Amino acid sequence: MKKINKKNISKILFLSLILAMALISFQLRKTQGIEPVSVADEISPQVIFTIGPIQVTSTVVNTWIMMALLTIGAYFLGRSLNIRPRMFQNAIEWLFEAIRGIITLYIGETKSSLFFPIVATFSIFIATSNLLGLIPGLSSPTIDINTPLAIALIVFISVPYFGIKTRGLWKYLKHYVQPIFIMLPIEIASEIARTFSLSFRLFGNIMGEEIIIAILFLISPFILPVPMMLFSIFTGVLQAYIFTLLSCVYIGGAVKAHTTS
Amino acid sequence: MDLSTLPWDKIFVIVTILVAGPGIVIGITFPAIGQAIVALSGLKAISRQPEAGDKINSIVLLSLAMLESLAIYVLAVVLILVFANPMRTFILGN
Numbered sequence: 238m239k240k241i242n243k244k245n246i247s248k249i250l251f252l253s254l255i256l257a258m259a260l261i262s263f264q265l266r267k268t269q270g271i272e273p274v275s276v277a278d279e280i281s282p283q284v285i286f287t288i289g290p291i292q293v294t295s296t297v298v299n300t301w302i303m304m305a306l307l308t309i310g311a312y313f314l315g316r317s318l319n320i321r322p323r324m325f326q327n328a329i330e331w332l333f334e335a336i337r338g339i340i341t342l343y344i345g346e347t348k349s350s351l352f353f354p355i356v357a358t359f360s361i362f363i364a365t366s367n368l369l370g371l372i373p374g375l376s377s378p379t380i381d382i383n384t385p386l387a388i389a390l391i392v393f394i395s396v397p398y399f400g401i402k403t404r405g406l407w408k409y410l411k412h413y414v415q416p417i418f419i420m421l422p423i424e425i426a427s428e429i430a431r432t433f434s435l436s437f438r439l440f441g442n443i444m445g446e447e448i449i450i451a452i453l454f455l456i457s458p459f460i461l462p463v464p465m466m467l468f469s470i471f472t473g474v475l476q477a478y479i480f481t482l483l484s485c486v487y488i489g490g491a492v493k494a495h496t497t498s
Numbered sequence: 499m500d501l502s503t504l505p506w507d508k509i510f511v512i513v514t515i516l517v518a519g520p521g522i523v524i525g526i527t528f529p530a531i532g533q534a535i536v537a538l539s540g541l542k543a544i545s546r547q548p549e550a551g552d553k554i555n556s557i558v559l560l561s562l563a564m565l566e567s568l569a570i571y572v573l574a575v576v577l578i579l580v581f582a583n584p585m586r587t588f589i590l591g592n
Contacts, residue, residue: 342553342556434567437567437570437571437574438563438566438567438570440574441567441570441571441573441574442566442570444573444577445570445573448577478559479559479563482556482559482560482563483560483563486560
């Protein structure tokens, strides 16, 4: 009986807190006329300071903050490794196994440790940068087109690098003209097009999410954006997974020998 | 009729909205149908042969991502039209 009462009290408190926040927000807007910043200002990166001719935008500063968080977290995690894994170590080992599974499925089992660092970097970097926008005051580095384009260019360069490293220069170049030499321009065009498709997929998803949250924030602060922000956790992690998967498929296409029957 | 007296900036904004709204509707509809077909056939394949579930699952996710990028292209074009139209200075001057 007591437990049920406690639960009910906490529910009533929670609901009344939400209602009070909504009322306060509406009242504030009515009396003071607080106009939220426009959507375009919220999305576009601002120049924070300049070093000579280089403009350092808020995207870069957010990336630095994220890198610092990841580095400190990795340092403290690496110091306290046990044979019997604890909470965080368990999660990290699960992530390791998942990335290893993707690599064995799409690239091949034999040299999975060669591709592991770059693929794991993609997944961790993109997942953290998508989730960084949930922290108030910071914004995801991926809503700027330059960050996804940079990551996609790394994929674009690493595909021939791994292809030449594992199969040799001549064999790698041969696979462009493998069935017939007419395929050469199509292969080159697809290599360039998929770089843009990779970057635009990541950018468009996170950007669209962020714009929807900003528009809902214009309508009513505090309440309406919350379900969309919860949904953005799901889409952010999903986009990181899809980027990792696609980069594995592209690298695997260059590394795997063509099945010559 | 003098064309220069028309309120070109208002016409520009109205035309942009009239293009962007239906544009995103059309551009989302057809990739959605394609994604539905992919998900449906993936589900059918898994129910017919559950032991191949993992492989089918990853292929379905891959093709869903490929189809989603079409919708994302439409979104990017519409966002550019609304927020950062490169033709704005060409049409409106200044």
